[in-house]
Amino acid sequence: MERTNGSPAGEYWEDFYGARERVWSGRPNAALVREAADLAPGTALDLGCGEGADAIWLAQRGWRVTAVDVARAALERGAGHARQAGVADRIDWRRHDLAESFPTGSYDLVSTHFLHSPDGVDLPRERILRDAAAAVSPGGVLLVVGHVGPPPWETDHRHDVHLPSPEEVLEELGTPGRTWEVLVCGTHRRAVTGPDGRPAELTDGTVKLRRPAG
Incomplete structure:
Protein backbone atom coordinates (compact mmCIF):
# COMPACT_ATOMS: atom_id res chain seq x y z
CA MET A 1 0.00 0.00 0.00
CA GLU A 2 1.24 3.46 -0.86
CA ARG A 3 1.31 5.90 2.01
CA THR A 4 1.03 9.66 2.26
CA ASN A 5 2.03 12.05 5.00
CA GLY A 6 -0.46 12.94 7.70
CA SER A 7 -3.12 15.51 6.78
CA PRO A 8 -6.36 16.81 8.28
CA ALA A 9 -8.31 14.53 5.93
CA GLY A 10 -6.15 11.56 6.85
CA GLU A 11 -6.50 12.22 10.57
CA TYR A 12 -10.27 12.68 10.32
CA TRP A 13 -10.87 9.46 8.41
CA GLU A 14 -8.40 7.45 10.50
CA ARG A 34 -26.92 -1.68 -10.89
CA GLU A 35 -24.58 0.22 -13.21
CA ALA A 36 -21.57 -2.10 -13.49
CA ALA A 37 -23.13 -5.56 -13.55
CA ASP A 38 -23.31 -5.59 -17.36
CA LEU A 39 -19.87 -4.07 -18.01
CA ALA A 40 -17.17 -6.33 -19.41
CA PRO A 41 -14.49 -6.85 -16.72
CA GLY A 42 -11.24 -4.96 -17.17
CA THR A 43 -9.30 -2.59 -14.95
CA ALA A 44 -11.12 -0.51 -12.34
CA LEU A 45 -10.22 2.37 -10.05
CA ASP A 46 -12.30 2.63 -6.86
CA LEU A 47 -11.83 6.09 -5.34
CA GLY A 48 -12.69 6.36 -1.65
CA CYS A 49 -12.94 2.59 -1.33
CA GLY A 50 -13.54 2.53 2.42
CA GLU A 51 -13.55 -1.01 3.75
CA GLY A 52 -13.47 -2.46 0.27
CA ALA A 53 -16.92 -3.89 -0.45
CA ASP A 54 -17.12 -2.37 -3.93
CA ALA A 55 -13.57 -3.39 -4.83
CA ILE A 56 -14.22 -6.95 -3.68
CA TRP A 57 -17.49 -7.16 -5.63
CA LEU A 58 -15.70 -6.04 -8.79
CA ALA A 59 -12.80 -8.44 -8.23
CA GLN A 60 -15.21 -11.33 -7.78
CA ARG A 61 -16.54 -10.54 -11.25
CA GLY A 62 -13.15 -10.62 -12.90
CA TRP A 63 -12.01 -7.01 -12.60
CA ARG A 64 -8.49 -6.03 -11.58
CA VAL A 65 -9.04 -3.23 -9.10
CA THR A 66 -6.97 -0.38 -7.74
CA ALA A 67 -8.68 0.58 -4.47
CA VAL A 68 -7.81 3.99 -3.03
CA ASP A 69 -8.56 5.60 0.32
CA VAL A 70 -6.93 8.12 2.64
CA ALA A 71 -7.43 6.00 5.78
CA ARG A 72 -4.87 3.28 6.44
CA ALA A 73 -7.33 1.62 8.81
CA ALA A 74 -9.92 1.29 6.04
CA LEU A 75 -7.39 -0.09 3.55
CA GLU A 76 -6.06 -2.67 5.98
CA ARG A 77 -9.60 -3.74 6.81
CA GLY A 78 -10.46 -4.00 3.13
CA ALA A 79 -7.36 -6.06 2.40
CA GLY A 80 -8.35 -8.47 5.14
CA HIS A 81 -11.85 -8.82 3.71
CA ALA A 82 -10.37 -9.42 0.25
CA ARG A 83 -8.22 -12.25 1.60
CA GLN A 84 -11.29 -13.82 3.21
CA ALA A 85 -13.16 -13.51 -0.10
CA GLY A 86 -10.30 -15.11 -2.05
CA VAL A 87 -9.64 -12.11 -4.31
CA ALA A 88 -6.58 -10.55 -2.65
CA ASP A 89 -4.52 -11.07 -5.80
CA ARG A 90 -6.96 -8.99 -7.87
CA ILE A 91 -6.92 -5.81 -5.75
CA ASP A 92 -4.11 -3.28 -5.31
CA TRP A 93 -4.74 -1.20 -2.17
CA ARG A 94 -3.26 2.31 -2.30
CA ARG A 95 -3.33 5.13 0.20
CA HIS A 96 -3.87 8.60 -1.28
CA ASP A 97 -5.16 11.87 0.07
CA LEU A 98 -6.92 12.89 -3.13
CA ALA A 99 -6.50 16.55 -2.19
CA GLU A 100 -2.74 16.00 -2.55
CA SER A 101 -2.14 13.08 -4.92
CA PHE A 102 -3.94 10.90 -7.43
CA PRO A 103 -3.16 7.35 -8.57
CA THR A 104 -1.45 6.99 -11.93
CA GLY A 105 -2.66 4.88 -14.84
CA SER A 106 -5.79 4.55 -16.94
CA TYR A 107 -8.78 2.33 -16.23
CA ASP A 108 -11.79 0.83 -17.99
CA LEU A 109 -13.98 1.86 -15.03
CA VAL A 110 -13.41 4.70 -12.60
CA SER A 111 -15.95 4.66 -9.78
CA THR A 112 -16.46 6.95 -6.83
CA HIS A 113 -19.30 6.80 -4.35
CA PHE A 114 -20.18 9.51 -1.82
CA LEU A 115 -17.13 11.69 -2.34
CA HIS A 116 -18.13 14.00 0.49
CA SER A 117 -16.20 15.32 3.47
CA PRO A 118 -17.36 17.35 6.47
CA ASP A 119 -16.73 21.04 6.81
CA GLY A 120 -13.11 21.75 7.68
CA VAL A 121 -11.70 18.74 5.79
CA ASP A 122 -10.26 19.90 2.47
CA LEU A 123 -11.80 18.15 -0.53
CA GLY A 139 -14.27 3.56 -24.38
CA GLY A 140 -14.28 3.28 -20.58
CA VAL A 141 -16.86 4.38 -18.02
CA LEU A 142 -16.89 6.99 -15.26
CA LEU A 143 -19.39 6.40 -12.46
CA VAL A 144 -20.04 9.13 -9.87
CA VAL A 145 -22.62 8.51 -7.15
CA GLY A 146 -23.39 10.91 -4.32
CA HIS A 147 -25.99 12.04 -1.83
CA VAL A 148 -28.35 14.69 -3.19
CA GLY A 149 -30.03 15.63 0.09
CA PRO A 150 -29.41 15.20 3.81
CA PRO A 151 -30.84 12.17 5.61
CA PRO A 152 -34.42 12.57 6.84
CA TRP A 153 -33.40 12.14 10.49
CA GLU A 154 -31.59 15.50 10.31
CA THR A 155 -34.81 17.30 11.16
CA ASP A 156 -33.18 20.70 11.59
CA HIS A 157 -32.10 20.49 7.92
CA ARG A 158 -28.58 21.62 8.72
CA HIS A 159 -25.80 20.04 6.69
CA ASP A 160 -22.21 21.16 6.47
CA VAL A 161 -21.53 19.71 3.00
CA HIS A 162 -22.84 20.88 -0.35
CA LEU A 163 -24.56 17.92 -2.00
CA PRO A 164 -24.59 18.55 -5.76
CA SER A 165 -27.31 17.37 -8.11
CA PRO A 166 -26.35 15.07 -11.00
CA GLU A 167 -26.58 18.07 -13.33
CA GLU A 168 -24.12 19.95 -11.13
CA VAL A 169 -21.77 16.96 -11.26
CA LEU A 170 -21.80 17.20 -15.07
CA GLU A 171 -20.84 20.87 -14.75
CA GLU A 172 -18.06 20.02 -12.28
CA LEU A 173 -16.65 17.54 -14.77
CA GLY A 174 -16.28 20.21 -17.43
CA THR A 175 -15.56 18.90 -20.92
CA PRO A 176 -16.35 15.22 -20.17
CA GLY A 177 -19.78 16.23 -18.96
CA ARG A 178 -20.49 17.86 -22.31
CA THR A 179 -18.73 15.64 -24.85
CA TRP A 180 -18.83 12.10 -23.42
CA GLU A 181 -21.84 9.83 -23.85
CA VAL A 182 -24.18 10.38 -20.92
CA LEU A 183 -25.51 6.94 -19.98
CA VAL A 184 -27.19 7.97 -16.72
CA CYS A 185 -27.85 11.35 -15.10
CA GLY A 186 -30.54 11.21 -12.47
CA THR A 187 -31.61 10.57 -8.90
CA HIS A 188 -32.85 7.48 -7.14
CA ARG A 189 -34.12 6.63 -3.70
CA ARG A 190 -32.94 3.75 -1.56
CA ALA A 191 -34.15 2.23 1.66
CA VAL A 192 -31.94 2.54 4.73
CA THR A 206 -25.90 8.93 -10.31
CA VAL A 207 -23.81 10.16 -13.23
CA LYS A 208 -22.49 7.50 -15.61
CA LEU A 209 -20.49 8.56 -18.65
CA ARG A 210 -18.70 6.68 -21.41
CA ARG A 211 -15.52 8.15 -22.87
CA PRO A 212 -15.39 8.15 -26.67
CA ALA A 213 -13.39 5.20 -27.98
CA GLY A 214 -11.54 7.22 -30.57
Whole structure:
Protein backbone atom coordinates (compact mmCIF):
# COMPACT_ATOMS: atom_id res chain seq x y z
CA MET A 1 0.00 0.00 0.00
CA GLU A 2 1.24 3.46 -0.86
CA ARG A 3 1.31 5.90 2.01
CA THR A 4 1.03 9.66 2.26
CA ASN A 5 2.03 12.05 5.00
CA GLY A 6 -0.46 12.94 7.70
CA SER A 7 -3.12 15.51 6.78
CA PRO A 8 -6.36 16.81 8.28
CA ALA A 9 -8.31 14.53 5.93
CA GLY A 10 -6.15 11.56 6.85
CA GLU A 11 -6.50 12.22 10.57
CA TYR A 12 -10.27 12.68 10.32
CA TRP A 13 -10.87 9.46 8.41
CA GLU A 14 -8.40 7.45 10.50
CA ASP A 15 -10.38 8.48 13.57
CA PHE A 16 -13.64 7.72 11.75
CA TYR A 17 -12.65 4.16 10.91
CA GLY A 18 -10.70 3.64 14.11
CA ALA A 19 -13.75 4.30 16.28
CA ARG A 20 -15.38 0.98 15.33
CA GLU A 21 -14.25 -2.45 14.20
CA ARG A 22 -16.53 -2.17 11.18
CA VAL A 23 -18.26 0.91 9.82
CA TRP A 24 -20.12 -0.25 6.70
CA SER A 25 -22.33 -3.25 5.94
CA GLY A 26 -19.81 -5.13 3.81
CA ARG A 27 -22.24 -5.08 0.86
CA PRO A 28 -21.36 -3.27 -2.38
CA ASN A 29 -23.11 -0.01 -3.14
CA ALA A 30 -26.43 -0.66 -4.88
CA ALA A 31 -25.65 1.87 -7.61
CA LEU A 32 -22.42 0.07 -8.48
CA VAL A 33 -24.22 -3.26 -8.75
CA ARG A 34 -26.92 -1.68 -10.89
CA GLU A 35 -24.58 0.22 -13.21
CA ALA A 36 -21.57 -2.10 -13.49
CA ALA A 37 -23.13 -5.56 -13.55
CA ASP A 38 -23.31 -5.59 -17.36
CA LEU A 39 -19.87 -4.07 -18.01
CA ALA A 40 -17.17 -6.33 -19.41
CA PRO A 41 -14.49 -6.85 -16.72
CA GLY A 42 -11.24 -4.96 -17.17
CA THR A 43 -9.30 -2.59 -14.95
CA ALA A 44 -11.12 -0.51 -12.34
CA LEU A 45 -10.22 2.37 -10.05
CA ASP A 46 -12.30 2.63 -6.86
CA LEU A 47 -11.83 6.09 -5.34
CA GLY A 48 -12.69 6.36 -1.65
CA CYS A 49 -12.94 2.59 -1.33
CA GLY A 50 -13.54 2.53 2.42
CA GLU A 51 -13.55 -1.01 3.75
CA GLY A 52 -13.47 -2.46 0.27
CA ALA A 53 -16.92 -3.89 -0.45
CA ASP A 54 -17.12 -2.37 -3.93
CA ALA A 55 -13.57 -3.39 -4.83
CA ILE A 56 -14.22 -6.95 -3.68
CA TRP A 57 -17.49 -7.16 -5.63
CA LEU A 58 -15.70 -6.04 -8.79
CA ALA A 59 -12.80 -8.44 -8.23
CA GLN A 60 -15.21 -11.33 -7.78
CA ARG A 61 -16.54 -10.54 -11.25
CA GLY A 62 -13.15 -10.62 -12.90
CA TRP A 63 -12.01 -7.01 -12.60
CA ARG A 64 -8.49 -6.03 -11.58
CA VAL A 65 -9.04 -3.23 -9.10
CA THR A 66 -6.97 -0.38 -7.74
CA ALA A 67 -8.68 0.58 -4.47
CA VAL A 68 -7.81 3.99 -3.03
CA ASP A 69 -8.56 5.60 0.32
CA VAL A 70 -6.93 8.12 2.64
CA ALA A 71 -7.43 6.00 5.78
CA ARG A 72 -4.87 3.28 6.44
CA ALA A 73 -7.33 1.62 8.81
CA ALA A 74 -9.92 1.29 6.04
CA LEU A 75 -7.39 -0.09 3.55
CA GLU A 76 -6.06 -2.67 5.98
CA ARG A 77 -9.60 -3.74 6.81
CA GLY A 78 -10.46 -4.00 3.13
CA ALA A 79 -7.36 -6.06 2.40
CA GLY A 80 -8.35 -8.47 5.14
CA HIS A 81 -11.85 -8.82 3.71
CA ALA A 82 -10.37 -9.42 0.25
CA ARG A 83 -8.22 -12.25 1.60
CA GLN A 84 -11.29 -13.82 3.21
CA ALA A 85 -13.16 -13.51 -0.10
CA GLY A 86 -10.30 -15.11 -2.05
CA VAL A 87 -9.64 -12.11 -4.31
CA ALA A 88 -6.58 -10.55 -2.65
CA ASP A 89 -4.52 -11.07 -5.80
CA ARG A 90 -6.96 -8.99 -7.87
CA ILE A 91 -6.92 -5.81 -5.75
CA ASP A 92 -4.11 -3.28 -5.31
CA TRP A 93 -4.74 -1.20 -2.17
CA ARG A 94 -3.26 2.31 -2.30
CA ARG A 95 -3.33 5.13 0.20
CA HIS A 96 -3.87 8.60 -1.28
CA ASP A 97 -5.16 11.87 0.07
CA LEU A 98 -6.92 12.89 -3.13
CA ALA A 99 -6.50 16.55 -2.19
CA GLU A 100 -2.74 16.00 -2.55
CA SER A 101 -2.14 13.08 -4.92
CA PHE A 102 -3.94 10.90 -7.43
CA PRO A 103 -3.16 7.35 -8.57
CA THR A 104 -1.45 6.99 -11.93
CA GLY A 105 -2.66 4.88 -14.84
CA SER A 106 -5.79 4.55 -16.94
CA TYR A 107 -8.78 2.33 -16.23
CA ASP A 108 -11.79 0.83 -17.99
CA LEU A 109 -13.98 1.86 -15.03
CA VAL A 110 -13.41 4.70 -12.60
CA SER A 111 -15.95 4.66 -9.78
CA THR A 112 -16.46 6.95 -6.83
CA HIS A 113 -19.30 6.80 -4.35
CA PHE A 114 -20.18 9.51 -1.82
CA LEU A 115 -17.13 11.69 -2.34
CA HIS A 116 -18.13 14.00 0.49
CA SER A 117 -16.20 15.32 3.47
CA PRO A 118 -17.36 17.35 6.47
CA ASP A 119 -16.73 21.04 6.81
CA GLY A 120 -13.11 21.75 7.68
CA VAL A 121 -11.70 18.74 5.79
CA ASP A 122 -10.26 19.90 2.47
CA LEU A 123 -11.80 18.15 -0.53
CA PRO A 124 -11.23 19.83 -3.91
CA ARG A 125 -14.10 17.85 -5.40
CA GLU A 126 -14.14 19.45 -8.83
CA ARG A 127 -10.43 18.80 -9.40
CA ILE A 128 -10.71 15.23 -8.12
CA LEU A 129 -13.63 14.50 -10.45
CA ARG A 130 -11.73 15.89 -13.42
CA ASP A 131 -8.70 13.81 -12.47
CA ALA A 132 -11.03 10.80 -12.27
CA ALA A 133 -12.34 11.52 -15.76
CA ALA A 134 -8.80 11.86 -17.10
CA ALA A 135 -8.02 8.39 -15.73
CA VAL A 136 -10.75 6.71 -17.82
CA SER A 137 -9.45 4.74 -20.79
CA PRO A 138 -10.94 5.37 -24.27
CA GLY A 139 -14.27 3.56 -24.38
CA GLY A 140 -14.28 3.28 -20.58
CA VAL A 141 -16.86 4.38 -18.02
CA LEU A 142 -16.89 6.99 -15.26
CA LEU A 143 -19.39 6.40 -12.46
CA VAL A 144 -20.04 9.13 -9.87
CA VAL A 145 -22.62 8.51 -7.15
CA GLY A 146 -23.39 10.91 -4.32
CA HIS A 147 -25.99 12.04 -1.83
CA VAL A 148 -28.35 14.69 -3.19
CA GLY A 149 -30.03 15.63 0.09
CA PRO A 150 -29.41 15.20 3.81
CA PRO A 151 -30.84 12.17 5.61
CA PRO A 152 -34.42 12.57 6.84
CA TRP A 153 -33.40 12.14 10.49
CA GLU A 154 -31.59 15.50 10.31
CA THR A 155 -34.81 17.30 11.16
CA ASP A 156 -33.18 20.70 11.59
CA HIS A 157 -32.10 20.49 7.92
CA ARG A 158 -28.58 21.62 8.72
CA HIS A 159 -25.80 20.04 6.69
CA ASP A 160 -22.21 21.16 6.47
CA VAL A 161 -21.53 19.71 3.00
CA HIS A 162 -22.84 20.88 -0.35
CA LEU A 163 -24.56 17.92 -2.00
CA PRO A 164 -24.59 18.55 -5.76
CA SER A 165 -27.31 17.37 -8.11
CA PRO A 166 -26.35 15.07 -11.00
CA GLU A 167 -26.58 18.07 -13.33
CA GLU A 168 -24.12 19.95 -11.13
CA VAL A 169 -21.77 16.96 -11.26
CA LEU A 170 -21.80 17.20 -15.07
CA GLU A 171 -20.84 20.87 -14.75
CA GLU A 172 -18.06 20.02 -12.28
CA LEU A 173 -16.65 17.54 -14.77
CA GLY A 174 -16.28 20.21 -17.43
CA THR A 175 -15.56 18.90 -20.92
CA PRO A 176 -16.35 15.22 -20.17
CA GLY A 177 -19.78 16.23 -18.96
CA ARG A 178 -20.49 17.86 -22.31
CA THR A 179 -18.73 15.64 -24.85
CA TRP A 180 -18.83 12.10 -23.42
CA GLU A 181 -21.84 9.83 -23.85
CA VAL A 182 -24.18 10.38 -20.92
CA LEU A 183 -25.51 6.94 -19.98
CA VAL A 184 -27.19 7.97 -16.72
CA CYS A 185 -27.85 11.35 -15.10
CA GLY A 186 -30.54 11.21 -12.47
CA THR A 187 -31.61 10.57 -8.90
CA HIS A 188 -32.85 7.48 -7.14
CA ARG A 189 -34.12 6.63 -3.70
CA ARG A 190 -32.94 3.75 -1.56
CA ALA A 191 -34.15 2.23 1.66
CA VAL A 192 -31.94 2.54 4.73
CA THR A 193 -32.22 2.10 8.48
CA GLY A 194 -31.92 5.30 10.48
CA PRO A 195 -29.91 5.77 13.69
CA ASP A 196 -33.05 5.04 15.70
CA GLY A 197 -33.55 1.72 13.91
CA ARG A 198 -36.52 2.92 11.89
CA PRO A 199 -36.72 2.50 8.08
CA ALA A 200 -36.03 5.60 6.02
CA GLU A 201 -35.12 6.63 2.48
CA LEU A 202 -32.14 8.53 1.09
CA THR A 203 -31.95 10.31 -2.26
CA ASP A 204 -28.76 9.75 -4.24
CA GLY A 205 -27.63 10.98 -7.62
CA THR A 206 -25.90 8.93 -10.31
CA VAL A 207 -23.81 10.16 -13.23
CA LYS A 208 -22.49 7.50 -15.61
CA LEU A 209 -20.49 8.56 -18.65
CA ARG A 210 -18.70 6.68 -21.41
CA ARG A 211 -15.52 8.15 -22.87
CA PRO A 212 -15.39 8.15 -26.67
CA ALA A 213 -13.39 5.20 -27.98
CA GLY A 214 -11.54 7.22 -30.57
